[in-house]
Amino acid sequence: MKATGIVRRIDDLGRVVVPKEIRRTLRIREGDPLEIFTDREGEIILKKYSPIGELGQFAKQYADSMAQTTGYIVAISDKDQFIAVAGSVKSLLSKGISRELESAINDRETIIASSDDKNFIRITDEDETEFTYQVICPIISEGDAIGSVIILTKDPKVKFGDTEVKLASTAAAFLGRQMEQ
The missing domain is CATH 2.10.260.10 (Pemi-like Protein 1; Chain: D)
Known part of the structure; x- marks a missing residue:
């Protein structure tokens, strides 16, 4: 302290x-x-x-399953930090999220972007990792935006589409419902 x-x-x-x-x-x-x-x-x-922090272990298992199935990096955050990370960048775990990501969560925006797009956002203030694509979907529970599910890749040959958006949206909806129980 x-x-x-x-x-x-x-x-x-x-x-x-x-x-x-x-x-x-x-x-x-x-x-x-x-x-x-x-x-x-x-x-x-x-x-x-952090209400979603209570789901820490569960969120980690969910992220691990998604990462294993897709081969992508999967991160789950509350409105302050990453609570679960699976894939090749475990260093994100417990790092604070960027103000841009916090704003996207608060605005309930679903973002799909390549690193060349103007709507591509840094996910941490110290984001030095070269991600080439991202999908960000807010987690909504009882009407409140409480976090996000993020799917990332570093592979320049991969382009995200509707499938990745639906994966992130499904995960976010599921985690949001778990918080309501």
């Missing part, structure tokens, strides 16, 4: 203000749910709550 040097007092209603700089850095907005943890030393830990 890293100290920030910021001290806040609890008000008479038991509230503590999380400083704006920390909220901005962690992408915490008004209304975002936070999970509260305590440890044996009496520390209180606030963590941004």
